[in-house]
Amino acid sequence: MPTPEEKKIFVKEKFSSISNKYDFLNSVLSMQIDRYWRWYTTRQLKCFPDGAVLDLCAGTLPLSLELTRQAPARQVVAIDFCEDMLRAGVRSTADDRRRPRIMPVCGDGEKIPAGDESFWGITVAFGVRNLARTQDGLDEMHRVLKPGGKLLILEFSRPENFIVKPVYNFYLNQVLPKVAGLVSGDKEAYEYLASSIARFYEPSELLRMMKKAGFVEVYCRPLTFGIVTVYVGIKG
């Protein structure tokens, strides 16, 4: 088992190496369902159309863009520790009218570079699984959220349906690393994707950790047969 510091270095390197192909592979490999997942997650923040929102582990900014699309007055701070992912996002959105409302910041999600009670909402799409110290990250999210603010985590989970499960596992473990490895030139990054999903917490465990961080009214909702799950928590 790698130490948390080793995991951090590995994760940063892997995202850096696939940063230029990340968006393309994401939409091809998920058959664009990822757009629905991000739309659904963002909808949960419709009660905060004006306040600043933090998109943590923002990567190439796909969720930040959806956050600005759904609320024309919303400002988004997009934090990620992999500069190459943020740079790829900034490049691909150079002509987008929403870009000025997104502020990319290179920083660590386990030590968020923001003051206490800064944001009305936090979104983390496919990022929590990559944190080296999940509880530290959740504690930090709680710290930077305003009282009454909302945390939304979109993360892969493991489908239980007896038809979907074997098909999905075959796709995730056999097909995806080969195809994505060929296109991105980094098969290991997509083997890591499969193994990190297999090792990630059960939804009930992640909800318990959110409560431990101080979140209330926590619940989760599986989407697309439980291939992903959206977790919701409020800072009381």
Ligand SMILES: C[S@@+](CC[C@H](N)C(=O)[O-])C[C@H]1O[C@@H](n2cnc3c(N)ncnc32)[C@H](O)[C@@H]1O
């Ligand atoms: C799978 S990508 C998700 C990107 C984007 N949120 C999306 O919806 O596609 C995960 C991102 O988490 C970032 N990440 C992982 N650990 C992090 C940490 N400790 N602090 C900040 N970002 C981190 C990675 O650099 C990567 O860009």
